[in-house]
Amino acid sequence: MYLPTSPTRIQPRLRFVLQGTGYLKRAKTEQLREIFNKYASVEKHGEKYMTAKDFVRNYLGLYTEPNFNPSSITLLGGILDTSKDGLISFAEFHAFEGLLCVPDALYKTAFQLFDTKGTGMVTFEEFMEVIKQTTLHQRVPFNFESDFVKMYFGKDRNRSVNYVEFSQFLHDFHEEHAVQAFKSFDKEGTGFITAMDFNDIMLNIKSHLLTxxxxxxxxxxxxxxxxxxxxxxxxxxxxxxxxxxxxxxxxxxxxxxxxxxxxxxxxxxxxxxxxxxxxxxxxxxxxxxxxxxxxxxxxxxxxxxxxxxxxxxxxxxxxxxxxxxxSPEQRGALIQVLEQVYRFTLGSLAGAVGATAVYPIDLVKTRMQNQRTGSYIGELMYRNSFDCFKKVIRHEGVMGLYRGLVPQLIGVAPEKAIKLTMNDLVRDKLTDKKGNITFPSEMFAGACAGGSQVIFTNPLEIVKIRLQVAGEIATVKKISAVSVIKELGFLGLYKGARACFLRDIPFSAIYFPVYAHSKQLLADENGYNSPLTLLVAGAIGGVPAASLTTPADVIKTRLQVAARAGQTTYTGVFDAARKIFREEGGKAFWKGAPARVFRSSPQFGVTLVTYEVLQRLFYVDFGGSRPKGSEAQLPASAADLRSTNPDHVGGYKVAVPIFRGIESKFGLFLPRFA
Structure with a gap:
């Protein structure tokens, strides 16, 4: 049946049905006609037609060998040739494109292969005609006189079966053929065959099921x-x-x-x-x-x-x-180095994106943590994080929320890159040959990642923090990253490094395992993680990691901020912890915790989703592993095998795998050679 080409002319009820079959998503009729005319080699009564050879060999690119089997070509071409006149009209070409869009396209295509007379029913003679031409029958002949055949086609085998009945018949046919093969080898009727007979049956009849x-x-x-x-x-x-x-x-x-x-x-x-x-x-x-x-x-x-x-x-x-x-050594040292450079580069980009996205929250967190009580009157500037946010905008403008962003971006690239790269590297080393890694190993990989980043984190954060709190001080002298670095010197850039280790090692040891398991829980039934689930998994991982390491972050901040007149000074981690507790109480260790969670959680969510999406978009095969959830673990289906031929549009994008599926799914291999 030829369908109208304009969706606006379709009745509402029919339009709904056609939408369900993907009709409104198919290629335009004009485009299909142009492609059809390109491959059609026969002209009759002013109309162009394709031959079976035009369609199968030239258009689909199947059976392209010089000594191809013409009978197989004719059978496959007959799937489209519903008029059975030996030619494929544009209407038939167009109708088959629509059939390829339906969910049961594979079964319907197989049905049309057997419906050699184009009646919409399959007779016993048609079934036998096709089966006899398959290599399946040629290897192990099928008994057409069996009770199985009579149950479907009647005692006299004069009953025709429709599409839905034939789909069940085709499903059961292979089981019957296997049983017949077993009986042919078990001539004594003992219920046993030899292992070699079993091997022969499986290779000849069930090869489509065997890896x-x-x-x-x-x-x-x-x-x-x-x-x-x-x-x-x-x-x-x-x-x-x-x-x-x-x-x-x-x-x-x-x-x-x-x-x-x-x-x-x-x-x-x-x-x-x-x-x-x-x-x-x-x-x-x-x-x-x-x-x-x-x-x-x-x-x-x-x-x-x-x-x-x-x-x-x-x-x-x-x-x-x-x-x-x-066995990483088999890949060669250079390949492994290139892989780490690749990961480092993508990690740098991901880190920059994540840091920029949440930098205003980070600035608020830093100012809240540096706010001290009990030192001198007038110290309390902000009532809470929201108050801090409003005052920064009021007194310093919107750009005040981005004070220190430049050095942050310069430093965060290598910082996040080395963290992500180190975690991936150590996880790879600790993963067994089946892809399993224990939870302690996951924590150790995260800890290594956290420890490795401090070489970049500490200088970065001490400069960033001093720039972030600079807006609180009314001064004529302009404070810049360069002036802070000159003032501190090289060794000064690592002031508070112990506290940085104390924060970053447990943070990453908590974060990466939680992220990995959250990814697994949020993956779909095929094991695939969408960008949204990656973002959510990254955010979930940041909550316990950021909150539980807040005390270490408070100590680090106090050690790295330049103390003003009247403020307590600290000589080290333990000295800072003791004085903070004595002067401000235990609650002081949790200052800025909400801002820290609201900053770290989305930052790492954005960073990790960016990192993994970049690996998907710019995938380079170094022979190493890809992040879990990068690909759906789906069967190699029509969607996976879509043609790259630009003339294969609409449903024809899956035509080749559908035709191949008749062989691989049902075992109906047609002889390729004459």
């Missing part, structure tokens, strides 16, 4: 020279339902993809969720032990190694991650 590691371990998986029929059925059922096994694992692990799950835990979860059998669980754990050396426990990546649709996309990356983490 390379599974193919290489078929005989070993049998565990003996004989394979029983129950084992054979359970093995096939397990491979067919790997997505179900993944959900069972995630239920057992509480959503974690790195937690090891035992066979008993998996079985318990399986009985709660589905009817996966104990035999299937036995086979699953035996396979993962053979392939991943799991030693009785599995993680999510072990299941991905058994999933054919994910193997090329996910497992290759997993192996790359293992090389980077477990």
């Amino acid at each position: 390379l590691p599974v193919q290489n371990n078929l005989v070993a998986a049998a565990s003996s020279h004989k394979v029983s029929f129950p084992f054979f059925m359970a093995f096939n059922s397990l491979l067919t339902n790997m997505e179900l096994s993944k959900r069972i694992y995630l239920n057992a692990s509480g959503g974690s993809r790195t937690q090891e799950v035992t066979k008993e835990e998996f079985l318990h979860s399986a009985q709660m969720m589905s009817q996966i059998t104990p035999l299937e669980v036995e086979i699953l754990f035996h396979l993962t032990e053979l392939i991943s050396e799991s030693s009785g426990k599995i993680v999510y990546s072990d299941l991905e190694a058994l999933t054919p649709e994910q193997y090329m996309k996910v497992i290759t990356r997993k192996l790359t991650d293992i090389k980077a983490v477990h």
Whole structure:
């Protein structure tokens, strides 16, 4: 049926339906016609037509070998040729583009492959005609006289089946073919075949379900020279339902993809969720032990190694991650150095963005922490953080909120860069070959990151703090970053460094593990973190880290600010802690805590989301690991395999993977060569 091209002419009810199928998102008819005319080689009665060869070889780019099989080309072209006149009209080309946009496009395309007469129904003769041309039948002939066929097409095989019935038939057909193959090898009817017979059946009939590691371990998986029929059925059922096994694992692990799950835990979860059998669980754990050396426990990546649709996309990356983490020396020193330079650069940009976003809050926090009570009359300038914010704007203008920003940006780039780079580096070193890292190791990586940043943090903050509080003092002399550095000298720039260590090491030891686990909890069901969830995870991590380290931050601030006349001076960390407590009480250690949380939490949220988004946008493969959650752990589907041909517009962006999916999903491989 030819659909109208103008959405405004569609009746409201029909318009709603077409919106649901993606019709209003398809390429314009004019664009499709221009592309169609480009590939159409036949002109008849003033109209252009494509041949099957035009469509399959020239437009889709399939079967491009010189000795291609013309019968396979004709069959595939017949999917579009609903009039069955041997030619593809523009109306048929346009209609198929719409079909490719629907959720069940793969099944509908397969149905049209078998509907060789274009009646909208599939007969037994049509089914047999197509199956006989597949390599599947040529390797292991299918018994068309079986009771299975009669159940679907009738005792006399004269019943036609519609689309929905055929989709179920196609699903059950492979199980029946496998059972027939088992019986053909079990000539004595013992219920057993040899391990080599099992290997041959799986490679010839079920190859579309097998990843390379599974193919290489078929005989070993049998565990003996004989394979029983129950084992054979359970093995096939397990491979067919790997997505179900993944959900069972995630239920057992509480959503974690790195937690090891035992066979008993998996079985318990399986009985709660589905009817996966104990035999299937036995086979699953035996396979993962053979392939991943799991030693009785599995993680999510072990299941991905058994999933054919994910193997090329996910497992290759997993192996790359293992090389980077477990054997970094194999990558070479130069590559590792370049990787750290890359991370450092992105970390610098992310740090600058984060610091600028929250700098006004940081200025308020600093002034509140430096405000002292009990020293002399008239000291109290601000009642609270909001009062401080208003007074800064009133007396110093909006730009007063950004006093000290320039040195902050100059220093924050290397500071945040070295922190992020060091955390990533140490986490990589402490992550095992399955991608797992213990919580103490996460804290240690964070602590290393916090300690490493002090070399930049201390000079940066002492200059920034003195500039931030300069606006409180009415003075003729202009205070600048250069004048502060000259006054302090090199050693003076590291005044309060002990307090800086006391604050930054526990801050990062708390922050990075909380951030990592928050990311994991906020990831979607496919393990992907959107920029919004990254921002939220970063903000969540900043709350406990900033609040619990406020006392150390207060001490550091007091040590680094130049004391004015009448104010108490401090000689070190312990001296400052003792005097602050004696003169101002325990509450003084928590001054500016709200401002610190409101500054650190969004700052690190912005910094981390910027850092990870930059890694996604400007990804460079050094053979190392990417941040978890960077990619959705989805099966390699039509969306992942979209064509790069500019003429593949609208639904045709997924045409090639849909055609390939008929082979990989249903095992209906058509001969490629004549």
